[in-house]
Amino acid sequence: MSTLPFLLEIGTEEIPDWMIPPALVQLGDLMRKLMDEHKLGGTVTWTEATTRRLALRADGLIERQSDSEELVMGPPKSAGAGAAGGFAKKMGVTVDALGTEATAKGEYFSFKKQVAGRATAEILASELPALIQKIQWPKTMYWTESRTPRFIRPVRWLVTLLGDQVLPVEFGGVRSGKVTRGHRILGKGSLPVTVDGYADVLRKNGVILSADDRRKKIRDEVASLLKGTGLVQRKDDGLLETLVFITECPTPILGEFEAKYLELPQEVLVTVMRHHQKYFSVETKDAKLAPRFIAVMNTSADPEGLVKRGNERVLRARFNDARFFWDFDQQKKLVDRVADLGHVTFQAKLGSYLEKTDRVKAQARAFARLAGADPDAVERAAMLAKCDLTTEMVKEFTDLQGVVGGLYARAQGETEEVAQAIYDHYKPVSMEGPIPSTLAGQLVSLADKIDTLRGCFQVGLIPTGSKDPFALRRAAQGVVKILVEGKLEKFALSKLLGTDAALREFMLDRIRYYFREVRGFKYDEVNAVLAAGWDNLVDVDKRLTALQAVRPTENFEPLAASFKRIANILRQADFKGGEAVDVKLLEPGAEQELYEEFQRVREKARASEYLPALDAIASIRPKADLFFDKVLVNAPDADVRRNRLTLLHQVLTEFSTIADFSEIVTQS
């Protein structure tokens, strides 16, 4: 049977780069779902996009759905001939064409209706507008009138080809056809295409459809620009993705700036280049910033060097501004800005940054005592940490908060320990990002984040769904990361978080997330370990590591299965324990042996190292198996039964302090 290829192109005005990859995933999923639901055969061959178009190709669609039979139920047989006649009439047949079906409620008239398969072209044409509308965007708009469809940016053309047939579709006032558009400057505005020739026509008109190809073009051309210069591009995958999706024809150029600007801190230069201008930084082989930058154009060439000169002029102006801010800010030291924080609101209900600073200062000092850091240095860093919010540099380059404070502190003669702690105290900024590099920095960061979390929860600013305006998830994630990776083992979460149940639940969620997604532990291992307590995260980390190591050994999973069984037995018996095992009641053989093994192993299980302890616990498995094989827990004699439950209860509680093994998902 011959099948058809399908091409969809949604031509738009420039879509924000960061929204494109997730939209493409949705587009593919929606198309697969559509083909499945209507039994059209076919698979999605690719989805691609540039800033101005979303495209999808599917192959192997059948031309027409196969015919099918649908059973339509009529009135009950007991309703008589009149009802049957009515039903037959409704179905467009005579009564003798009806059948009967036996159901639980009795016999019913029925009719086997033949349903002719619909043409794929017809189905797609009617379903595509809804498919386009179903793509979810972070923010949508109208572009001619309200009460028309919304989309991320105006839709200007549509290509809908099934084989060589145009499927008539209308969306947002645009009728589909087989005409695409090339690059705004390099291509033609009206280009007929075929399914097979699509990408090629675009390429000839200045559009590189494939994101991979655009990525490769940028990488290759950057390499050739820098060949022989002894310089390398500073790696920046996030910026690379931005550039891949903000262009249709990316072409890198190499620009220069005057070496005198290198006197400004690297962080400032890089921020200006990256965040404001979307330039790659360039560095020497020993990672020192070079007075060069790479801009990526959305066109094929810069033959007269106009683009290069234009970008250089813009950068020069930006760097001049930065230098002005730096010089201006030095007129007032950080320490003289503390009082000014009284005018900067942290949050309406939580007061100013001055009030926050006072709280964090006290907290940080206490943390320093606990962790064995210099309390004076940590307190001073906490006092100065937010002062850069009042500087011109941070007002202009908000991403540099903290960093600017650290740089200014160093320039103003604060100690290295204080300066570095200020510099780092917003870290970690992401899941993968590093925690502050010094203990002082970790403590200031911790104190700041805990204050934010407790304060916000206290006044009811609790994140819901995707809404998290105070970035509390990130703050909580930072707390977890700092405690674990900073190995701050003297910190008890119960003390840090207080008794707020919602905050504890919120934190537990982040702890789970961290160990699963960031550290890669299996979810049941995380559940098992957390069920045995999570007040000390360094300890949680150790227990998880040990559990992960012992998991593949032969005794472990069968033992976990036994523990689950024990837990079930105790639950069913509603047995709470609390008594001692009466050795006189133990039956010789399997029960006696389990008891003796338990006495032998429990000493080893109390080892301070978790791995040998878990090994010891696992070694009880043969005796546990034997017990369940030979012994009836539910003995007729009530005393014997209670004694057995007591034994099992002791085994379970004694051996569940590292992890609750009944949480482990076993094969059986």
Add this chain to the structure above:
Amino acid sequence: MDSFQQTIFKLKNYWSDRGCVITEPYDVEVGAGTMAPETFLRVLGKKPHRVGYIQPSRRPADGRYGENPNRLYKHQQFQLILKPSPDDVLDQYLGSLEAIGIDLKKHDIKFEEDNWEAPTLGAWGIGWQVMLDGLEITQFTYFQQCGGIDLDLVPAEITYGMERLVAFLQGKDSVYDIDWAPGVKYSDMRFADELQGSVYNFEMADVDTLWKLFNLHEGECQRLIDLFPKYPDKKRFPTLPAYEQALKCSNTFNLLDARGAISVTERVGVIGRVRKLAVGVAQIWQAQQGGEVAA
């Protein structure tokens, strides 16, 4: 090479040829071309509207005493409203760049996400900043809401920053070196404005007086807004004068802000007061045009 004024003539001609009414600058202090009634009020309702004008725009806090080559207290925008937005609006826009002498084949143009929002006006839209060789030359916005009212016909707003654009065209590193007219520099025309404006805004503006003015303009605007429901002949009602009072408030707020007289905590509240006036006026305008007004 075109002078500042020639570039302005060319832009006006280009858009005039495309059906825009070209008006002269609005005569009340505003922070942006958007705030002139040609934009703020006329984007409301179902009546198509195309207009372009130069608007001197005051941002007191951006003043730099004439010392910064790129920052001005009072810069000039060429403000354009196309309501409803035509399908080929971006092509028309690119055509305007060609018309003022930018050969797009030799330059790099990008549209970078930038959604515009003006809390004091209850207005927002979706759009881009247009980057030419790395320089932001235009803000392009599809208005979605203005004065808190959802717009029936979506206008495209195109705002060209004239000083930047012309500095680019003339290859000047400082806006003060721009040739305004043959033999006349931008500094000849505007340096005094920048220096004296900065001195007043940052050093000499009397905070108490400004607060008094703010309260007086606010009171007058609100008084008018409150009179509207019972005013017999709606067509005669002075909505435009009421709006002027709201704009006076807005500019006074900006002056107070530049003077450092408004704490961050107060800021939200004062913005809310200005917004209330803007929204009130917008609703009256909408009602006057025969539109429905939310209660």
